[in-house]
Amino acid sequence: xxxxxxxxxxxxxxxxxxxxxxxxxxxxxxxxxxxxxxxxxxxxxxxxxxxxxxxxxxxxxxxxxxxxxxxxxxxxxxxxxxxxxxxxxxxxxxxxxxxxxxxxxx
Amino acid sequence: xxxxxxxxxxxxxxxxxxxxxxxxxxxxxxxxxxxxxxxxxxxxxxxxxxxxxxxxxxxxxxxxxxxxxxxxxxxxxxxxxxxxxxxxxxxxxxxxxxxxxxxxxxxxxxxxxxxxxxxxx
Numbered sequence: 001x002x003x004x005x006x007x008x009x010x011x012x013x014x015x016x017x018x019x020x021x022x023x024x025x026x027x028x029x030x031x032x033x034x035x036x037x038x039x040x041x042x043x044x045x046x047x048x049x050x051x052x053x054x055x056x057x058x059x060x061x062x063x064x065x066x067x068x069x070x071x072x073x074x075x076x077x078x079x080x081x082x083x084x085x086x087x088x089x090x091x092x093x094x095x096x097x098x099x100x101x102x103x104x105x106x
Numbered sequence: 107x108x109x110x111x112x113x114x115x116x117x118x119x120x121x122x123x124x125x126x127x128x129x130x131x132x133x134x135x136x137x138x139x140x141x142x143x144x145x146x147x148x149x150x151x152x153x154x155x156x157x158x159x160x161x162x163x164x165x166x167x168x169x170x171x172x173x174x175x176x177x178x179x180x181x182x183x184x185x186x187x188x189x190x191x192x193x194x195x196x197x198x199x200x201x202x203x204x205x206x207x208x209x210x211x212x213x214x215x216x217x218x219x220x221x222x223x224x225x226x227x
Contacts, residue, residue: 089213
């Protein structure tokens with residue numbers, strides 16, 4: 001089975017900060033990597049699919065990059081509504097979510 | 107309105123059974139694969155199962171294979187999850203999700219609000 005490492009597990013940031021989260025796969029998964037946002041008590045929301053494609057309607061401050069084993073998710077300028085947990089999700093054989101990164105207020 | 111609404115959660119004893127339902131609206135249900143994803147209290151997301159649009163193919167996580175059965179009724183725009191031999195570790199919020207599934211992609215672009223399943227004596 002492919003193992004997913006997501007880092008950091010948590011971070012504190014201020015409004016306006018640039019935030020970067022990484023997801024690493026134990027073997028090549030091409031671009032089969034997606035990113036979700038989940039706020040407390042709410043369902044997850046898809047932000048990025050296929051590593052770098054922004055879902056329609058998602059603000060352009062969110063972006064994703066990478067292929068193979070190393071992937072990056074970036075919020076270019078953190079907004080108050082962005083404080084949440086972010087999950088990567090890979091698809092190689094079956095879907096699997098990373099452990100999540102909690103982004104909270106500094 | 108495009109939405110998914112889960113129902114059927116509740117308290118069940120270990121070894122018991124429960125059937126979850128997910129009513130879909132606002133999109134052509136039969137066109138899309140559908141999935142269940144769960145989240146134990148205070149924990150991360152765990153994919154549980156996916157069924158293709160026609161219902162011909164189903165996929166399961168190792169943790170539920172042989173105990174859970176996913177199905178759908180395209181005439182009723184409804185997805186189901188039959189859960190048998192429930193264990194304490196199955197306690198979670200169960201989300202229904204619309205899935206994009208194909209040779210080169212598998213992701214979840216629409217989620218319901220979830221229904222809580224508690225397995226306890």
